[in-house]
Amino acid sequence: MKTVREATYAVLRQHGITKVFGNPGSNELPFLHDFPSDFKYFLGLHEGVVLGMADGYAQATGQPALVNLHAAAGSGNAMGALTNAWNAHSPVIVTAGQQVRTMTGIEPLLTNVDATMLPRPLVKWSHEPASPDEVPHAVARAIHLATMPAPGPVYLSVPYDDWDKPVGAFDEKLGERRVAMAGTPDEKTLESLVTMFATARNPVLVLGHDVDAARAQPHAVALAERLNSPVWAAPSSPRCPYPTSHRLFKGILPAGIATISKLLSDYDLIVVIGAPVLRYHQYEPGSWLPDGARLFAITCDIGEAARAPMGDALIADIGGTLELLAAKVPQTDRPAPTAVSRPERLAEPENGPLAPGNVFDIVDELSPANTVYLNESTSTTAELWERLKMDQQGNYYFCAAGGLGFAMPAALGVKLANPERPVVALIGDGSANYSIQSLWTAAQYDLPVIFIILRNGTYGALRWFAGVLGATDVPGMDVPGIDFCALAKGYGVKAFSVNSCSELREAFSGALGSRVPVLIDVATKAPV
Numbered sequence: 001m002k003t004v005r006e007a008t009y010a011v012l013r014q015h016g017i018t019k020v021f022g023n024p025g026s027n028e029l030p031f032l033h034d035f036p037s038d039f040k041y042f043l044g045l046h047e048g049v050v051l052g053m054a055d056g057y058a059q060a061t062g063q064p065a066l067v068n069l070h071a072a073a074g075s076g077n078a079m080g081a082l083t084n085a086w087n088a089h090s091p092v093i094v095t096a097g098q099q100v101r102t103m104t105g106i107e108p109l110l111t112n113v114d115a116t117m118l119p120r121p122l123v124k125w126s127h128e129p130a131s132p133d134e135v136p137h138a139v140a141r142a143i144h145l146a147t148m149p150a151p152g153p154v155y156l157s158v159p160y161d162d163w164d165k166p167v168g169a170f171d172e173k174l175g176e177r178r179v180a181m182a183g184t185p186d187e188k189t190l191e192s193l194v195t196m197f198a199t200a201r202n203p204v205l206v207l208g209h210d211v212d213a214a215r216a217q218p219h220a221v222a223l224a225e226r227l228n229s230p231v232w233a234a235p236s237s238p239r240c241p242y243p244t245s246h247r248l249f250k251g252i253l254p255a256g257i258a259t260i261s262k263l264l265s266d267y268d269l270i271v272v273i274g275a276p277v278l279r280y281h282q283y284e285p286g287s288w289l290p291d292g293a294r295l296f297a298i299t300c301d302i303g304e305a306a307r308a309p310m311g312d313a314l315i316a317d318i319g320g321t322l323e324l325l326a327a328k329v330p331q332t333d334r335p336a337p338t339a340v341s342r343p344e345r346l347a348e349p350e351n352g353p354l355a356p357g358n359v360f361d362i363v364d365e366l367s368p369a370n371t372v373y374l375n376e377s378t379s380t381t382a383e384l385w386e387r388l389k390m391d392q393q394g395n396y397y398f399c400a401a402g403g404l405g406f407a408m409p410a411a412l413g414v415k416l417a418n419p420e421r422p423v424v425a426l427i428g429d430g431s432a433n434y435s436i437q438s439l440w441t442a443a444q445y446d447l448p449v450i451f452i453i454l455r456n457g458t459y460g461a462l463r464w465f466a467g468v469l470g471a472t473d474v475p476g477m478d479v480p481g482i483d484f485c486a487l488a489k490g491y492g493v494k495a496f497s498v499n500s501c502s503e504l505r506e507a508f509s510g511a512l513g514s515r516v517p518v519l520i521d522v523a524t525k526a527p528v
Contacts, residue, residue, distance in 0.1 A: 021051055027160045054413060098159040374423070412441055425449060
């Protein structure tokens with residue numbers, strides 16, 4: 001007769017989940033006891049790093065990632081990272097240890113009180129099994145729920161005395177089950193979509209992160225070329241849904257109501273695919289839509305469809321629907337829109353501080369086409385999109401909910417998923433401190449990620465937003481006096497401080513050829 005632990009590992013193994021991302025506490029030790037030799041455990045020094053690493057791995061592979069956290073305290077520490085996983089539709093399975101069943105009623109130390117309430121509303125499902133026998137079934141259920149459209153995190157709280165209990169009715173068929181959703185439009189719906197595109201005078205596509213998640217960029221390109229329509233990336237997109245050097249690509253939309261409406265004012269049909277409608281940020285009142293324009297959304301997320309403030313929506317499989325549309329929509333004779341010119345390379349100063357554009361120009365010049373970029377230099381995001389060529393699927397990741405601390409650990413998960421691709425994390429010095437412990441994990445598990453710190457001594461995004469809000473003389477805006485090279489070396493990572501374009505070019509070239517993680521600290525100009 002199997003124990004709950006043995007049955008759970010069997011279910012995970014049958015689903016191909018053999019990596020565990022964790023930071024254990026006492027409640028989690030019984031689950032990790034006799035850890036199977038075919039599984040691998042990745043330790044993070046903070047729970048935000050653990051969940052961020054799992055998030056990056058889940059997004060890059062499209063497969064569920066298992067996280068093991070410590071009761072309420074560990075879950076709480078990971079909550080900021082959970083916001084990003086939720087908004088990115090990442091299939092992350094979070095398990096947390098609970099106190100023993102016989103004592104939870106009196107709430108001893110390390111009890112996860114109201115455990116199922118703790119992670120809501122940032123998970124698709126939150127559950128504590130009613131008995132030890134239910135644990136393997138709950139794990140299997142969590143895997144199915146995490147991966148079904150729209151994918152997203154789930155949470156399981158498991159009393160730690162359950163793991164050694166015998167399972168009364170475990171059947172291997174539990175882990176053999178597969179659940180799938182056939183979500184492409186029927187013929188009638190498809191024909192109505194084709195007619196909508198064919199009769200539009202001047203359509204525009206706004207694409208979001210679920211296009212990249214569905215590995216559907218080629219279908220998006222084919223559809224845009226049939227329509228000869230411009231393509232925008234949705235505001236604050238956490239992934240790059242379309243090749244940035246393609247002739248039809250216009251850039252990433254800003255995040256204000258009035259500005260978006262003005263930019264899209266020439267179009268009579270606005271089709272948003274794989275993104276919320278729309279992810280605004282700063283409050284900028286105006287008309288939701290330009291006069292005379294129709295908006296239609298195709299999303300895998302019923303929540304996104306329901307909360308949109310305008311337009312019609314279809315809940316469907318993104319990749320399959322784009323593939324059908326690319327094959328069915330007739331080729332237009334509409335003239336192609338004027339291509340957007342990439343900005344000229346910035347003049348290179350002899351010495352620092354460098355402009356952020358100098359950094360991006362050099363990174364773009366030297367990086368192979370399959371490089372993966374993780375961005376958490378939030379004040380320079382618009383310029384990054386303009387200066388970096390991102391023409392392959394899975395080229396780009398950004399914190400989906402704006403929660404800082406994502407990019408450094410997520411880069412580790414992305415590298416685990418794509419060992420053959422260079423992975424470069426571009427991090428602001430303010431952001432870096434949210435998950436600097438990621439460097440230790442990179443060193444310990446030999447993950448050759450390149451971390452570039454754009455150090456300007458201030459929270460650049462906050463300074464910009466202070467101007468938007470007219471909030472002057474705000475305290476807590478500057479972060480001077482941090483020696484990132486010393487921090488990196490303390491965690492076991494090779495580090496370089498550069499103060500000129502030539503030094504950056506030399507350090508980055510060397511890092512690209514290296515088989516170890518490297519941190520490059522670049523002094524950059526502070527935003528005006």
